[in-house]
């Protein structure tokens with residue numbers, strides 16, 4: 001049931017990701033590989049907007065789209081741009097532990113009260129806003145979501161390599177996910 005696969009040396013990287021920008025991402029972030037020089041992006045990273053995550057990657061290495069929960073469903077034009085114009089052939093989709101987009105309904109009252117107190121919203125607008133958008137942005141479970149989102153992206157962009165990964169905020173490392 002444990003689908004997380006730690007990467008502590010280059011042999012841990014799944015063979016399909018070795019010699020690809022996904023393997024390089026894991027080497028830079030987890031294994032301390034020295035930064036190489038890039039003049040063009042090699043990769044598109046989709047990751048959560050959460051403030052607890054910082055990737056160790058070289059300059060110019062990657063496009064990064066940050067959204068709640070690494071959900072790229074509403075960022076498709078930007079994904080297409082990175083592929084068509086940016087020339088990337090790989091996408092790393094990085095979910096993370098303790099993600100705020102899991103079980104949004106538990107933070108409903110905090111969300112509404114926060115908009116009222118901090119942003120000056122009317123309570124009714126804030127309630128409507130939450131009710132309208134929470135179902136679109138709820139991801140359920142970090143790992144399941146990133147696996148299903150990777151499958152969706154592979155169908156949408158069949159020639160692009162898509163790797164689902166998990167960032168553990170507990171140790172700030174990236175993990176591969178075993179797909180069944």
Ligand SMILES: [Zn+2]
Pocket residue numbers: 048049050068069070096098099100101
């Ligand atoms: Zn998150």
